[in-house]
Amino acid sequence: MKAVGTAPTGAAKKTKRSIIDTDIHLGAVGEEVLPYLPRVYREQIQTFGWRLPSQNAMYLNGAAHGVKQDEKLPRDNGSEGLIAYFAENHLDKYNIEHAILTGTGNYAAQTTPDCDYAAALCAAYNDYGIERMIARDSRIKSSIMIPKQDPLLAAKEIDRVGSHPGMVQVIVSNGAEKPYGHRFYHPIYEACVRNGIPFAIHVSMEGIGVNNPPTGAGHVNHYIEYRAARTQIMMAHLASLIFEGVFSKFPELKVVMIEAGMLWIAPYLWRLDQDWKALRSQTPWVKEAPSEYYRKHFRVTSQPIELPPSQALFAPMMEAIHAEHNLMFASDYPHWDFDSPTLAFPKMDHEVWDRIFYQNAAELYGLPQRKQDREAEED
Amino acid sequence: MKAVGTAPTGAAKKTKRSIIDTDIHLGAVGEEVLPYLPRVYREQIQTFGWRLPSQNAMYLNGAAHGVKQDEKLPRDNGSEGLIAYFAENHLDKYNIEHAILTGTGNYAAQTTPDCDYAAALCAAYNDYGIERMIARDSRIKSSIMIPKQDPLLAAKEIDRVGSHPGMVQVIVSNGAEKPYGHRFYHPIYEACVRNGIPFAIHVSMEGIGVNNPPTGAGHVNHYIEYRAARTQIMMAHLASLIFEGVFSKFPELKVVMIEAGMLWIAPYLWRLDQDWKALRSQTPWVKEAPSEYYRKHFRVTSQPIELPPSQALFAPMMEAIHAEHNLMFASDYPHWDFDSPTLAFPKMDHEVWDRIFYQNAAELYGLPQRKQDREAEED
Numbered sequence: 001m002k003a004v005g006t007a008p009t010g011a012a013k014k015t016k017r018s019i020i021d022t023d024i025h026l027g028a029v030g031e032e033v034l035p036y037l038p039r040v041y042r043e044q045i046q047t048f049g050w051r052l053p054s055q056n057a058m059y060l061n062g063a064a065h066g067v068k069q070d071e072k073l074p075r076d077n078g079s080e081g082l083i084a085y086f087a088e089n090h091l092d093k094y095n096i097e098h099a100i101l102t103g104t105g106n107y108a109a110q111t112t113p114d115c116d117y118a119a120a121l122c123a124a125y126n127d128y129g130i131e132r133m134i135a136r137d138s139r140i141k142s143s144i145m146i147p148k149q150d151p152l153l154a155a156k157e158i159d160r161v162g163s164h165p166g167m168v169q170v171i172v173s174n175g176a177e178k179p180y181g182h183r184f185y186h187p188i189y190e191a192c193v194r195n196g197i198p199f200a201i202h203v204s205m206e207g208i209g210v211n212n213p214p215t216g217a218g219h220v221n222h223y224i225e226y227r228a229a230r231t232q233i234m235m236a237h238l239a240s241l242i243f244e245g246v247f248s249k250f251p252e253l254k255v256v257m258i259e260a261g262m263l264w265i266a267p268y269l270w271r272l273d274q275d276w277k278a279l280r281s282q283t284p285w286v287k288e289a290p291s292e293y294y295r296k297h298f299r300v301t302s303q304p305i306e307l308p309p310s311q312a313l314f315a316p317m318m319e320a321i322h323a324e325h326n327l328m329f330a331s332d333y334p335h336w337d338f339d340s341p342t343l344a345f346p347k348m349d350h351e352v353w354d355r356i357f358y359q360n361a362a363e364l365y366g367l368p369q370r371k372q373d374r375e376a377e378e379d
Numbered sequence: 380m381k382a383v384g385t386a387p388t389g390a391a392k393k394t395k396r397s398i399i400d401t402d403i404h405l406g407a408v409g410e411e412v413l414p415y416l417p418r419v420y421r422e423q424i425q426t427f428g429w430r431l432p433s434q435n436a437m438y439l440n441g442a443a444h445g446v447k448q449d450e451k452l453p454r455d456n457g458s459e460g461l462i463a464y465f466a467e468n469h470l471d472k473y474n475i476e477h478a479i480l481t482g483t484g485n486y487a488a489q490t491t492p493d494c495d496y497a498a499a500l501c502a503a504y505n506d507y508g509i510e511r512m513i514a515r516d517s518r519i520k521s522s523i524m525i526p527k528q529d530p531l532l533a534a535k536e537i538d539r540v541g542s543h544p545g546m547v548q549v550i551v552s553n554g555a556e557k558p559y560g561h562r563f564y565h566p567i568y569e570a571c572v573r574n575g576i577p578f579a580i581h582v583s584m585e586g587i588g589v590n591n592p593p594t595g596a597g598h599v600n601h602y603i604e605y606r607a608a609r610t611q612i613m614m615a616h617l618a619s620l621i622f623e624g625v626f627s628k629f630p631e632l633k634v635v636m637i638e639a640g641m642l643w644i645a646p647y648l649w650r651l652d653q654d655w656k657a658l659r660s661q662t663p664w665v666k667e668a669p670s671e672y673y674r675k676h677f678r679v680t681s682q683p684i685e686l687p688p689s690q691a692l693f694a695p696m697m698e699a700i701h702a703e704h705n706l707m708f709a710s711d712y713p714h715w716d717f718d719s720p721t722l723a724f725p726k727m728d729h730e731v732w733d734r735i736f737y738q739n740a741a742e743l744y745g746l747p748q749r750k751q752d753r754e755a756e757e758d
Contacts, residue, residue, distance in 0.1 A: 060661055176596040179604070212597040215615035216585055216608055217555040221623060224658045225558070228618040228651060229595055232611035236594035239607040244600060261650055267642040267696070270685040272607060278716065279603045282439055306649040313695050317646070320692060337657065 017354070018097035018370050019341055020361040022301045023202070023258050023330030025066075026086060026133060029105045029125060032078035036124035041117060051117070052108035053209030060223040063336035071334045078132040083140075090333050091139050094341045097358075098367050100168060101142040102202050102258055104129030107173040110148050111209025118147035119157065126161045134166035141365070143171035143200060149210060151184060155191035162195030168365040169198045169256060174230055175205035177212065180237045181244030189250045198299070198364060200256035201237055203230040234260035235268055242272070242293045245285035254364060256299045259332060263306040266320035269294055295322050299364050301330035302356070303339040307346075314346055324352050328361045396733065397476035397749050398720055399740040401680045402581070402637050402709030404445075405465060405512065408484045408504060411457040415503035420496060430496070431487040432588030439602040442715035450713040457511040462519075469712050470518050473720045476737075477746050479547060480521040481581050481637055483508030486552040489527050490588025497526035498536065505540050513545035520744065522550035522579060528589060530563060534570035541574030547744040548577045548635060553612050554584035556591065560619030568629045577678070577743060579635035580616055582609040613639035614647055621651070621672045624664035633743060635678045638711060642685040645699035648673055674701050678743050680709035681735070682718040686725075693725055703731050707740045 034042050044051070063069055073089075074082045091099055105125025109118050122145040129142045144167050146154035154170075161167050170192050178184055180201065192199045206214035206229055213219045214229040216236075234257050241247070241255060272290035280286060286293075300321065308314055321327065331339050341357070348356075362369065413421055423430070442448055452468075453461045470478055484504025488497050501524040508521045523546050525533035533549075540546050549571050557563055559580065571578045585593035585608055592598045593608040595615075613636050620626070620634060651669035659665060665672075679700065687693055700706065710718050720736070727735075741748065 062658060179594060179596040179599055182600070206595055212595055213591060214595045215558060216591055216593045216595060216612035217558040217615045217619070218591040220558055220615065220619060221561070222662055224651075224654050224662060225615070225618045225622050227654055228647070229615060231647075231650065232614050233595035235611050236596045236599065236604070236608060239604045240596070240599060243604050261646070263646040263649065264643065266687070266692075267640070267646065267685045268607070268610075270642065270687050271610065271640055271683070272603075273688075274683070274685065275603050275606055279441060283601055283603060304650070304653070306646045306653065308645070308649050308699065309652075310695070310699070313645075313699065316689070316692050316695070320687065320689070 017358070018095045018372065019329060019357040020098045020100070020367065021094070021096050021331050021333065021341065022100045022328045022361050023102050023303060024090070024099050024333050025335060026082065026101060026104070027073065027075060027077045029077055029128060033105065033124045033128050036127045037120055041120050051112065052106065053111045054108060055205055055208050058208060059226050061336070062223070066336060067334050068336045068338050073334050078128065080136060083133065083136040087137055091137070097139060097370060098141055098361070099139050100361070100365070101129065101133060101140060102200070103143050103145050103171050104133055105145050107202070107204040108209070109145065110173050111175065111205050111211055113149070113210050115147055115150035115153060118149055119153040122147050122157055123160070126157070126167070130161070130164060130166060141166050141168045143167070143169045146170055146172065146188065148172045148185070148188065149177070151187040155187045158188070158191035158195055162191070162197055167197070169200045171200045171202055173205040174201050174203040174233050174237070174260065175208055175211035175214070176233070176237070177210055179240030181240030181242070181246050183244065186246070186249065189246060189253050193250050193252050196366070198254040198256050200258055201234065202258040203234070203260050206230055206233055231260045231264055235264070238268070238294070238298065239272060242290050243283050243286055245283070247293055247297050248285045248287065254297055254299060256301065256364070258301045258330065259303060261304060261306050262300050262302060262321055262327060263308070263317045265294070265300065266317055295326065299326055299328055299360065301328050302344065303330045303332040304337055305339060305344055311346060324355050325360060327356050328364070329357045396737070397474045397751065398708060398736040399477045399479070399746065400473070400475050400710050400712065400720070401479045401707045401740050402481050402682060403469070403478050403712050404714060405461065405480060405483070406452065406454065406456045408456055408507060412484065412503045412507050415506045416499055420499050430491065431485065432490045433487060434584055434587050437587060438605050440715070441602070445715060446713050447715045447717050452713050457507065459515065462512065462515040466516055470516070476518060476749060477520055477740070478518050479740070479744070480508065480512060480519060481579065482522050482524050482550050483512055484524050486581070486583040487588070488524065489552050490554065490584050490590055492528070492589050494526055494529035494532060497528050498532040501526050501536055502539070505536070505546070509540070509543060509545060520545050520547045522546070522548050525549055525551065525567065527551045527564070527567065528556070530566040534566045537567070537570035537574055541570065541576055546576070548579045550579045550581055552584040553580050553582040553609055553616070553639065554587055554590035554593065555612070555616070556589055558619030559616045560621070560623030560625050562623065565625070565628065568625060568632050572629050572631045575745070577633040577635050579637055580613065581637040582613070582639050585609055585612055610639045610643055614643070617647070617673070617677070618651060621669050622662050622665055624662070626672055626676050627664045627666065633676055633678060635680065635743070637680045637709065638682060640683060640685050641679050641681060641700055641706060642687070642696045644673070644679065645696055674705065678705055678707055678739065680707050681723065682709040682711040683716055684718060684723055690725060703734050704739060706735050707743070708736045
């Protein structure tokens with residue numbers, strides 16, 4: 001990684017080079033998804049309600065609806081007005097060339113014990129996202145919601161919509177029934193590889209519905225502890241994916257860790273590498289150090305960034321997590337803990353900035369190079 | 380913290396200054412504890428066996444009985460021979476002035492659903508430790524095992540043996556039914572403060588018996604993932620103790636985190652501090668930044684040390700965890716991942732070394748200054 005904090009910033013007040021934003025939410029989907037559901041579920045919902053476990057029924061959030069207070073995002077989901085507002089107030093404002101929606105529906109679908117209902121909801125969310133979001137602005141890409149409670153149904157859904165060019169990854173909540181390395185989930189990875197798309201884990205739904213309590217010591221009481229617990233669960237998934245041999249079985253698989261922080265990865269890998277050296281005879285299918293699997297198979301989104309109080313630690317810690325190649329900028333727009341593309345990071349070398357704000361995501365998701373660069377080449 | 384890695388090491392091949400070792404295990408206690416149990420439990424054990432959940436029934440370890448391969452520690456627990464061997468091969472060898480046993484019994488006692496049996500076992504372990512270990516070598520100190528499944532019985536046990544000068548802290552397993560900040564456990568902290576001793580959490584029994592599965596995504600498959608999970612649970616306890624307001628209620632309480640690693644604390648506190656700034660209105664009893672609570676109320680033992688691959692990161696990370704004041708050396712003798720007092724740490728400034736290898740523990744546990752220093756003063 002290039003020296004950070006010395007060269008003039010590439011992220012000045014107005015972003016001159018376009019960027020990719022890898023974590024965006026456009027409202028929880030409600031009634032507008034009903035037309036995309038089979039009649040049996042439409043009728044069940046009309047009779048019994050949505051019948052979905054809720055994170056908000058357990059924990060506070062940082063703001064009403066999780067949205068930053070100055071945000072005027074229309075709440076009429078699925079409308080053209082919503083997309084127009086989003087385009088003007090986020091995509092245009094920050095010169096965002098590709099915007100990755102991390103799910104167009106409600107992660108609660110992944111917490112119900114009813115696998116068939118989960119599958120119907122995920123399919124509806126995906127179709128809705130394709131028609132009402134992706135189709136309305138070519139900058140918008142989205143993620144495939146899957147009924148992960150039933151990995152075979154999940155694989156079927158990946159095969160159904162995985163070839164859509166606007167669907168760039170499979171997405172699951174961080175809250176889970178089992179750590180994601182478990183063989184229970186392997187049909188999902190087979191489908192990801194078959195469709196050439198990454199598997200993304202996004203913090204959400206920890207301890208909700210069928211998922212395990214959010215910490216290895218059980219349920220927590222406050223939202224701030226809940227947020228802290230999310231990192232812990234992502235740690236468990238990271239170790240599980242490596243030590244269960246997922247990457248020996250699926251060498252092309254890439255995994256994206258979204259919204260769980262980033263700098264924790266450094267000491268965690270130091271520890272895993274040490275333990276692997278001592279204990280590798282117990283998991284002989286793990287051929288390389290855990291940090292190598294991380295480097296080759298994982299990508300991380302930036303928000304929420306842990307900023308060390310001493311600026312001197314930031315650059316070496318960025319290097320320790322291989323930020324230049326493994327980190328992708330994310331704003332988490334429009335949530336209350338939104339990271340502005342122009343303010344979130346300390347100054348950094350332009351080449352590193354370019355990889356974090358564009359190239360790493362473009363390579364991972366197979367997105368084209370910047371329009372301005374392509375046009376310059378064609379001239 | 381003083382510059383680290385520049386001054387000549389104080390931890391040369393032969394330790395000249397005496398040290399305190401804060402994490403030592405002298406064998407799992409078996410039949411030798413029977414005489415310390417009430418007749419009803421002696422008879423139950425004779426009839427039904429020990430009836431205790433077992434970590435070894437779930438996970439591998441790094442070595443048979445967890446002990447390093449070159450270790451010849453006698454297995455006749457409670458014998459004078461064991462203490463003599465330990466004195467010669469650990470205390471004398473490394474010039475250890477105070478040795479803290481982290482429990483003289485089996486943490487499995489803290490995993491049974493039978494609270495009364497747990498209480499009887501813990502009392503037996505404590506009496507056994509006092510008579511057969513502490514009494515046999517004045518360097519040996521020990522930790523009070525408590526039936527944490529029943530905090531009122533636990534408080535009673537703390538009051539029973541807490542005034543013994545050789546019992547320097549209360550100890551619980553990291554595996555838990557609830558995060559330790561929960562008000563369920565507050566009678567234990569009241570008793571700790573009343574007896575002027577710290578509350579120590581030692582990795583063990585995660586996901587065993589009544590405890591929660593070891594990660595927020597459920598059970599893990601391999602021992603190496605299990606070790607990784609231990610850090611995650613310690614993170615949950617740390618956040619819980621702060622955000623549940625334990626230190627507002629018990630301002631004198633000190634908490635020791637044993638064998639869960641150390642450098643993870645830095646990025647974890649960066650994140651907690653940031654989130655607290657944004658969310659502190661939700662937990663108004665948390666008056667200061669989480670890093671301040673850590674600095675004032677927590678102490679950490681060193682083994683297993685995460686060593687960054689780049690030596691340049693070690694000193695600033697040590698500073699970030701306030702190692703000079705919050706870290707205490709631990710060997711974890713005689714376990715397979717033992718850290719030698721003379722080899723475990725990179726070179727460091729003598730003053731920092733002195734705090735980590737002696738003063739921090741002496742202050743926490745109220746132990747006397749080094750004999751050699753006291754004698755020098757008396758001269």
